[in-house]
Amino acid sequence: QSVLTQPPSVSGAPGQRVTISCTGSSSNIGAGYDVHWYQQLPGTAPKLLIYGNSNRPSGVPDRFSGSKSGTSASLAITGLQAEDEADYYCQSYDSSLSAHVVFGGGTKLTVL
Amino acid sequence: EVQLLESGGGLVQPGGSLRLSCAASGFTFSSYAMSWVRQAPGKGLEWVSAISGSGGSTYYADSVKGRFTISRDNSKNTLYLQMNSLRAEDTAVYYCAKTAGAYCSSTSCYFDYWGQGTLVTVSS
Numbered sequence: 001q002s003v004l005t006q007p008p009s010v011s012g013a014p015g016q017r018v019t020i021s022c023t024g025s026s027s028n029i030g031a032g033y034d035v036h037w038y039q040q041l042p043g044t045a046p047k048l049l050i051y052g053n054s055n056r057p058s059g060v061p062d063r064f065s066g067s068k069s070g071t072s073a074s075l076a077i078t079g080l081q082a083e084d085e086a087d088y089y090c091q092s093y094d095s096s097l098s099a100h101v102v103f104g105g106g107t108k109l110t111v112l
Numbered sequence: 113e114v115q116l117l118e119s120g121g122g123l124v125q126p127g128g129s130l131r132l133s134c135a136a137s138g139f140t141f142s143s144y145a146m147s148w149v150r151q152a153p154g155k156g157l158e159w160v161s162a163i164s165g166s167g168g169s170t171y172y173a174d175s176v177k178g179r180f181t182i183s184r185d186n187s188k189n190t191l192y193l194q195m196n197s198l199r200a201e202d203t204a205v206y207y208c209a210k211t212a213g214a215y216c217s218s219t220s221c222y223f224d225y226w227g228q229g230t231l232v233t234v235s236s
Contacts, residue, residue, distance in 0.1 A: 002156065036222040038157070045207055045226040046149075046157065057224065089157050093218040100171050101147070101159035101221055 003028060004090050004104035011110040012080045020075045020107045022090030028102055030071035033093040037066055037075045040087040040106075049088070050075060077109070085111045114138040114225045116208045121230030128198050128234070134191040134208030134227055142166065142186040145211040147223060148193050150204035150232075160206070161193065162216035171216050176202075198234045205229040 005023040012018040022035060029035055037050040048057050050066035053073065065076045073092075077084055090104040120132040134146070147162040161182040162171045170182050181194040191208055208227040213220025 033218050034222070038223075045228055046223070047226065048222070048224050051212070051222050051224070091157075091222060093221055095218075100162070100216055103157045103159065106156040 002105035003094060003102035004092060006088075006090060006104035006107045008105070009108045009110065011112055012077075013112045014080055014082065016080050017076065017078045018080060018109065019077075020088050020090075020109070022073045022075070022104050024071050024073075024092060024102075026071065027096035028092045028094040029068065029073060031095055033095075035066065035068050035073035036091045037064075038089045038091065040089065042086070046089065080111055082111050085109055114210065116210065116225060116227035118206065118208050118227045118230040121206065121232045123233045123235065124198055125236050126199060126234055129194070129196045130198065130232060132193040132195065132206055132208075132230060132232070134193075136189045136191065136208075136210070139210070141184075141189040143214060145214055145216045145221070146184060146191045147209045147211055147216065147221075148182065148191075149207045149209050149223065149226075150202075151207070151229075152201075152204040155204075158204075162211065162221065163191070164216065165214040169215060195232070198232075200234050203232060203234050205231050 034052045038046040039049045040046045053068040054066045094102045115137045117135045148160040163182045179197045183192045207229045209223035210225040
């Protein structure tokens with residue numbers, strides 16, 4: 001059981017918009033800690049997609065955006081492309097555990 | 113260009129030990145905290161451990177505390193993970209990851225660069 005909850009899968013057709021949710025609690029997202037998102041293409045290492053809730057590292061297309069509200073965060077992908085098919089993970093900091101860092105269980109995005 | 117290259121993975125029996133290494137280049141290694149993150153086959157990401165840029169502060173997930181030790185040699189730009197008393201549930205790809213700050217703090221403990229990973233298999 002992951003500390004942060006994500007839907008196991010989402011799907012969308014090319015050109016569409018999809019969102020992936022990440023739900024936490026008062027000890028992590030709800031405590032005001034930032035949420036970060038990673039993209040993991042098949043057979044590769046994760047890549048930072050969004051940091052600090054809504055910031056994109058250099059080179060990440062503006063089709064990807066992040067937001068946070070209360071105890072949840074969301075990743076939105078607009079203009080869906082075939083190469084967006086991947087696993088997406090949210091991550092935050094948790095004050096209740098010695099683990100410090102917590103991940104969501106991951107969401108598999110399928111481009112139809 | 114930031115590069116992280118893990119090594120040291122392999123097959124080990126339950127109860128055995130293994131030492132992973134991560135050679136870093138392309139950034140001022142001693143200025144950044146580093147972490148190990150693992151991914152069991154077909155599963156999600158799990159943070160394992162982190163160490164501050166100076167090496168003076170270390171952090172562990174409960175699942176590995178007392179069995180794993182993280183360390184770094186800033187003169188060699190290398191991160192290590194000593195894994196003892198290995199269990200079947202430790203089987204995973206282990207990624208070395210650079211954090212955004214000098215400490216694994218609430219604001220900077222996210223991972224802006226990742227290595228390609230090294231597979232650790234614990235089985236008899």
